[in-house]
Amino acid sequence: MATARLGLGFVCGLLLTLLVLQTLVFWHYSGEGSSPLIRTRPTASLHNAHIDQPWHFDTARDxxxxxxxxxxxxAAFPKLYAEIDRSVKLWHDKKHIITAEDTSISWRRDAAFRLLIHNNTLRILETKDAMNDAYRPRVLAVMNQLHNALLGAQVSGEQLPDIEFAVTVDDMSLIPNGNDTHAIWAFTRRLVDRDQDRCWLIPDFNFWQGGPPGTGSFYEAxxxxxxxxxxVAGKIPKVVWRGVAWTNEGLRGPLLEKxxxxxxxxxxETVWENRTNFMELDELCKYAFVLHTEGRSWSGRLKYLMNCxxxxxxxxxxxxxxWYHLLVPKGKQQNHVPVKRDWSDLEKKVKHYLIDTPAAQRVAERAVETFRDRYLTAAAEACYWRRLVEGYSEVAVTPEIYDSSLVGEKSLRGISFEEFVLLGTEWPSPAVTGR
Structure with missing residues (x-):
């Protein structure tokens, strides 16, 4: 009987202990107090203080x-937006607000289209001989890049402004010369041509997919x-280049000769018809030095070389x-080796860095750190597109969202990106009626 009473007392004591602990936990999490025996949970103010800690970009994570x-x-890409800032300043200095008329693509024969961004979604207003075999891949690549960036804005809770704008996917914008106010989004602009300053630069189609069949996406590459x-000291001690000469004979021809x-x-020189001298993009990375050359205008090869x-x-x-403003030719942050356009100093530079391998290694590491691990990432690309929309809106009129030609009906202008992709033809399309 005594043993039974002892056992009953033990159970009661255990239950009482558990009840006390439960009370302490409730007391702690309800904000009434805390116990040194229990792992503390941050209060609202402490939690907010944790969130307010500086955020840092981590390549593996972000x-x-x-x-x-x-x-x-x-925070992640403070140096990325120089071209956007340049364009915004240009139009501010012009004291000209970009109008719907300024986004006309009548001056282009082909490879151009007009878009509308409304409520973080993409709509196609017009295409001009842009969906042929030559340009369709570029058009779809650019639209998908922008669509992805808009989805990212939606997820992050960022409401982008409504804008209407024109895009060309040609190697050259061919923007009108002289005292003109046309504006267009393009892959590149020529530095010595002041008329091309009116181009707003965008990530080129290679950021989606621009390599030979089987290459995969840029990020897969x-x-x-x-x-x-x-x-670098363990790589093939040579400078490597593959390409065709005809796209820029004056530049590439002398390179082959020298x-x-x-x-x-x-x-x-690569012969695409029979793949003579062909080399996979990642095979180039086996070499100590990878060489960039411009083509018809800019060349998409440089971003691929920066993957090495x-x-x-x-x-x-x-x-x-x-992103070319991020190229640093000298100093502690040097991330490439500059050479002259006539290649007269190429041999001297290569031989120097073949001997000074520590210096070569530092340049290679800065290149990886700057480009592959940060400014040429998918995150950087999406951030650039979103900032471009913001910047453009500062110097452009707010567009008409609804089709004013439809009396008594409220219908959005253009066609949605999703429907356009499935349609696969020029827009407006005679195959689609009732719009």
Missing amino acids: ANNIALTASQCD GRRARRNDGA TIGKAWADVE DSVPIVHNLDWTTH
Whole structure:
């Protein structure tokens, strides 16, 4: 009987202990107090203080995140938006607000279209010989890039302004010369042509997919390139280049001539018809030096070369893109080796860095750090598109959203991106009626 009473007392004591602990937990989480025996949970103020801690971009975590917040975009890519800032300043200085008439593409024969962004969604207003075999891949690539960026804004809670604008996917904008107010979004602009300053630069179609069939997306190509990562001193001690000469004979022809028979160079012209001298993009990364050349205007090759952890060699450029201002030719942040357009110093530069491998390694590491790991990521691309929409809206009129030609009916202008992709033809399309 005594044993039974003892057991009953033990159980009662245990229950009482549990009741006390339960009370303490309730007391703690209801904000009435805390106990040194229990892991504390942050109060609202402490939690907010934690959120307010500086956010830092982490490549492994954030490189493919297209839904960074606007403040995270600023923190991650503070140097990315120079071209946008330049364009905004240009139109402010002109004291001209970009109108719907300024987005006309009547001056283009082909490869152009007009778009409307409304409520973070993309609508196609007009295409002009843009859906032929030559330009369709570029058109769909650009629209998908922008569509992705708008989805990222939606997820991050950022409401972008409504804008109406024109785009060309040609290698050259061919924007009208002289005292003109047309504005267009383009891949590149020529630095010595002041008329082309009116171009708003966008990430080119290669950021979606621009390599040969089987290359995959640009970011997949980057993952394959990493398979050949290694110290510069352990790579093939040559500068490598593959391409066709005809796109810029005056530049590429002399390169082929100056590198014939050179032990430090593996430079060959590719014949696409039979794939003579063809080399996969990631194979280039096996070489210590990767060489960039402009083509008909800019060339998309440079971003692919930046996927390597090799030393990029870049000649003096006539054309720029939305990220070329990040190229640093000298100093502690040097991230490429500059050479002259006539290649007269190419051999000297290559031989110098073949001897000074520590310097070559530093350049390669800065290139990876700046471009592959940060400014040429999917996150950076999405942030740029969203900032471009914001910047453009500062100097453009608020567009008409609804079709004014439809009396008594409220219908959005143009066609949705989703429907356009399925339609697959020029817009307006005679195959679609009732709009």
